[in-house]
Amino acid sequence: MGRQGFLGSIVALVTDPEPVVVNLVGPRWIGKTSVLKCLAPDITPALNELAYVYIDLSQDTEGVEPLALIADELTQALQARYSLRNAGGSRPEKSPEKRLRALCDLAQAHHVRPLICIDHLDKYLTKARNPIDWGSSLTMLAEFASLVLATERTLTDISPELSASPFVHRTIVLTLGLLDEKDADELLAAFTIGPGTELSAGDRENLIRMVGRHPYILRRAARQANVLLQESPERQQKGISINDIRARIEPVLRPLFEALWREYGDLLRRYHASLTPQGQPGADGATRRDLEYEKAAARAVRQELQRAALIYEKRDRQNEFAYFSTLFESFVFQKVTSIAPPAEAHNGKPMPLTDMLAVLDIREGTRESQLLGLLVDNAGSVIKDPQLEAAIWGREVPDRAIVTTVGRLRGKLQQHESKINGRIVRVRGTGYTFQWQPPAM
Numbered sequence: 001m002g003r004q005g006f007l008g009s010i011v012a013l014v015t016d017p018e019p020v021v022v023n024l025v026g027p028r029w030i031g032k033t034s035v036l037k038c039l040a041p042d043i044t045p046a047l048n049e050l051a052y053v054y055i056d057l058s059q060d061t062e063g064v065e066p067l068a069l070i071a072d073e074l075t076q077a078l079q080a081r082y083s084l085r086n087a088g089g090s091r092p093e094k095s096p097e098k099r100l101r102a103l104c105d106l107a108q109a110h111h112v113r114p115l116i117c118i119d120h121l122d123k124y125l126t127k128a129r130n131p132i133d134w135g136s137s138l139t140m141l142a143e144f145a146s147l148v149l150a151t152e153r154t155l156t157d158i159s160p161e162l163s164a165s166p167f168v169h170r171t172i173v174l175t176l177g178l179l180d181e182k183d184a185d186e187l188l189a190a191f192t193i194g195p196g197t198e199l200s201a202g203d204r205e206n207l208i209r210m211v212g213r214h215p216y217i218l219r220r221a222a223r224q225a226n227v228l229l230q231e232s233p234e235r236q237q238k239g240i241s242i243n244d245i246r247a248r249i250e251p252v253l254r255p256l257f258e259a260l261w262r263e264y265g266d267l268l269r270r271y272h273a274s275l276t277p278q279g280q281p282g283a284d285g286a287t288r289r290d291l292e293y294e295k296a297a298a299r300a301v302r303q304e305l306q307r308a309a310l311i312y313e314k315r316d317r318q319n320e321f322a323y324f325s326t327l328f329e330s331f332v333f334q335k336v337t338s339i340a341p342p343a344e345a346h347n348g349k350p351m352p353l354t355d356m357l358a359v360l361d362i363r364e365g366t367r368e369s370q371l372l373g374l375l376v377d378n379a380g381s382v383i384k385d386p387q388l389e390a391a392i393w394g395r396e397v398p399d400r401a402i403v404t405t406v407g408r409l410r411g412k413l414q415q416h417e418s419k420i421n422g423r424i425v426r427v428r429g430t431g432y433t434f435q436w437q438p439p440a441m
Contacts, residue, residue: 006174007038011046013172014039014115014146021138021147021167025154026176027308028263029256031215032150035176036117039148050115050146051077051107058120066124067096067137074103074114097137104144114145122151122158135165142167176215177309178324184213188222196236197226203240209390210245212325214309217256224249242394243370250327257331264308265335267301271311272336274298275382326387330374333381350379350436351420359419360412367392371405375424375434384431406432 013020024032036054041047053073057066094102107114125134141147149155154173156163179187188204199207203225211221228248229236235244261268274294302321305311310328311321323329351359353376362368370392375383389397392405410424417423422436 007035007044010035010039010148010174011044014050014148015046016146019113019142019144019146021142021149021171023155023171023173024148024150024176025152025173027152028259029214029216030176030309032176033119034215034219036119036148036150039115039117047115049113051081051112053077053114053116054119055117056119057124065096067100070116070118070141071096071099071103074100074107074116077114078103078107078112097140100137101140104141108144115148116141116145117148117150119150121149122153122155125158125162135159135162135167139165139167142170178312179213179215179218181208181213184208184218187215187218188225191219191222191226193223193226194230196233197229199225199229200239203229206240206242206245206390206394209394210242210325210327211249211253212323212328214324217253217325220252220256221245221249224252242391246327246391253327254331257328260310260328261332261335264305264310267304268310268332269336270297270301271305272332272381274301326390329387330378330383330391333378333383336381350376350422353377356420356422359416360409362412367401367405368409371402372409372434375432376422379422379434379436382427382431382433388431402432 010022013022024035026032033056038044039047039052040054041050041052051074053070055066055070055073104114138147151158155168155171162168185204185208188199188207192198199222207221207225208218211218225240225245225248228240228244274297302311306313306321309324311323314320314322323332353373354364356372356376357364357369360372362372371388374388374391385402388402393401406424406426413420413423422434425433425435427433
């Protein structure tokens with residue numbers, strides 16, 4: 001996994017002589033579980049001296065006490081790694097808390113420190129009847145063990161009772177987000193599934209440009225890219241094209257995008273609406289106040305989407321944001337357009353793309369057909385220039401490629417305006433949009 005510096009800092013913390021609690025905070029699929037699994041001794045040798053325990057509380061644990069699960073796993077870890085007799089030293093009739101204390105006392109007597117990784121703790125705590133009991137149990141464990149807890153929110157957000165526990169005050173909070181460019185590239189460079197599946201620098205750049213730097217989604221895309229290379233010796237020589245990425249990877253990622261839409265769809269719709277240029281404040285004070293309110297609401301939406309790592313602020317342009325992935329951006333545009341009222345989506349009857357290409361005498365697979373298809377699929381939405389370049393040309397974009405291709409398409413659309421009620425509109429300084437027009441009277 002990438003983020004070696006990030007993982008290194010966690011390893012340094014959990015191997016320190018004093019027990020420590022690390023709370024990994026971040027939304028779904030941002031890489032918390034991946035970090036926990038990278039903390040296994042067989043993956044990270046520096047942790048060989050610790051007795052490793054991993055508990056996933058998202059699994060069906062109905063009728064099973066999670067603390068008892070931790071005690072069972074800790075018993076096995078001590079027996080397997082250190083051959084400690086009496087590590088079962090906790091009789092079944094004892095409560096889980098007493099079993100854990102006995103196990104921790106045994107580990108301490110033999111100068112062994114457990115590393116206990118708990119995944120999805122917040123989900124369990126929100127359903128637990130007595131979260132304060134968890135607080136006291138975790139406080140007790142923190143005296144003997146290094147704890148790494150993966151949550152979507154800080155523990156103080158989950159329960160007022162936990163916020164009063166001394167356990168929380170010993171927590172080091174690390175918030176996960178998008179990978180930076182270097183770590184994203186390292187993740188792809190290290191990811192192979194067999195000989196001949198190493199991604200070239202160009203392949204990695206194309207993949208990151210289209211898929212984004214979300215660690216979980218990038219790993220899913222990397223596996224598909226490796227499979228493409230394994231299937232085709234020709235691709236091993238020429239590399240993976242943007243069309244390859246879209247055709248093979250987009251269907252795999254779509255269920256993940258759908259899940260993100262279910263969770264953040266309302267925010268994404270509001271963010272998309274905030275991208276529409278606002279009118280200028282009028283002389284009326286109420287209009288000015290309305291605009292200020294809209295700006296404040298847009299800021300709140302952006303902050304929430306940033307926290308979920310779905311958008312990020314551009315490094316060289318303050319207060320300008322972009323979706324984490326051009327594929328996801330295209331997905332959102334399609335969703336927003338599909339739920340818009342028909343009158344807003346288009347004013348005329350849309351023609352199927354295949355029929356449109358036939359009327360315009362454009363072969364499928366050409367740059368013109370790809371550009372027109374992307375615009376028509378997202379009719380009514382503005383597609384930004386960088387997104388068009390990445391989707392159609394990839395890394396090597398000829399000078400004035402978009403302007404030249406759009407110019408040819410506009411000319412053909414004008415020639416056949418009696419059959420195709422649509423036009424390509426330039427949004428100054430941003431990109432292009434396709435608009436259906438009412439039929440001529």
